[in-house]
Amino acid sequence: MIIAANLKTNLTRKETKQYIQELDTYVKNNAISQEVLVFPAMSSLDENDSSVIVGAQNAYPTKDGAFTGEIGTVHLDEFGINTILIGHSERRHILGETQELLIKKFNYYKDLGFKIVYCIGEPLSKREAGESEMMEYISTQYEGIDTNYENLIVAYEPLWAIGTGITPTLEDIESIHKELKKKSPAPLLYGGSVKVTNAKDVLAIDNVDGILVGSAALYAEHFCSMIGFAEELS
Ligand code: 13P
Numbered sequence: 001m002i003i004a005a006n007l008k009t010n011l012t013r014k015e016t017k018q019y020i021q022e023l024d025t026y027v028k029n030n031a032i033s034q035e036v037l038v039f040p041a042m043s044s045l046d047e048n049d050s051s052v053i054v055g056a057q058n059a060y061p062t063k064d065g066a067f068t069g070e071i072g073t074v075h076l077d078e079f080g081i082n083t084i085l086i087g088h089s090e091r092r093h094i095l096g097e098t099q100e101l102l103i104k105k106f107n108y109y110k111d112l113g114f115k116i117v118y119c120i121g122e123p124l125s126k127r128e129a130g131e132s133e134m135m136e137y138i139s140t141q142y143e144g145i146d147t148n149y150e151n152l153i154v155a156y157e158p159l160w161a162i163g164t165g166i167t168p169t170l171e172d173i174e175s176i177h178k179e180l181k182k183k184s185p186a187p188l189l190y191g192g193s194v195k196v197t198n199a200k201d202v203l204a205i206d207n208v209d210g211i212l213v214g215s216a217a218l219y220a221e222h223f224c225s226m227i228g229f230a231e232e233l234s
Contacts, residue, residue: 002187002210003152003228004037005217016044022220024050034230039085042071047079051062055083058091060107083115089159103144115151124160135179147184154186155212161192163215177207199226203233
């Protein structure tokens with residue numbers, strides 16, 4: 001399974017270093033065979049020789065150049081980073097990234113062979129509009145994306161479940177993951193208010209290949225427990 005932590009705009013470089021060390025110790029002491037990914041804030045990217053894979057929450061589709069506020073592959077290469085998150089709802093909806101830009105990023109990082117965690121998910125209005133409108137909306141997020149890319153991981157994160165403490169029912173997650181699995185053979189993660197109290201149930205659902213955790217992952221101890229659940233279930 002794949003257990004991923006999106007640290008968003010949290011933890012300084014020093015805190016991130018300590019965080020990764022804690023995860024590394026847990027993974028090694030418990031002989032964990034799951035894939036553990038961590039996406040730190042951009043300024044917390046650093047050398048990494050741990051058992052944890054460190055990825056970028058974002059980067060521009062460029063090696064370098066004049067793109068104020070962005071980073072390119074020279075900055076990722078400096079730390080041997082070849083994993084990236086693309087299409088997170090906060091980048092789509094708060095930062096205004098369009099599908100067109102996401103396709104550009106996807107293709108750029110795909111050509112470089114990066115492991116790409118590509119996020120999809122519907123807002124509440126689409127969920128409430130019924131199954132077919134919701135699936136239609138989600139389908140637009142697959143437009144222009146090579147769903148057969150070998151280093152692709154898809155993360156289903158309903159917007160209304162992110163940071164709200166509300167999750168779809170286990171049955172809802174099961175049914176949407178079943179549908180989404182028809183769209184891509186890539187591992188499919190669930191994200192949105194996953195916490196230590198529900199992670200085990202979520203991980204046990206058919207077609208859930210892992211989890212992408214935000215706020216609850218900020219506590220290394222909680223995130224380690226979730227890694228432990230995945231190990232037990234595998
Ligand atoms: P929360 O776990 O805080 O709901 O965030 C989920 C998320 O956005 C992970 O990418």
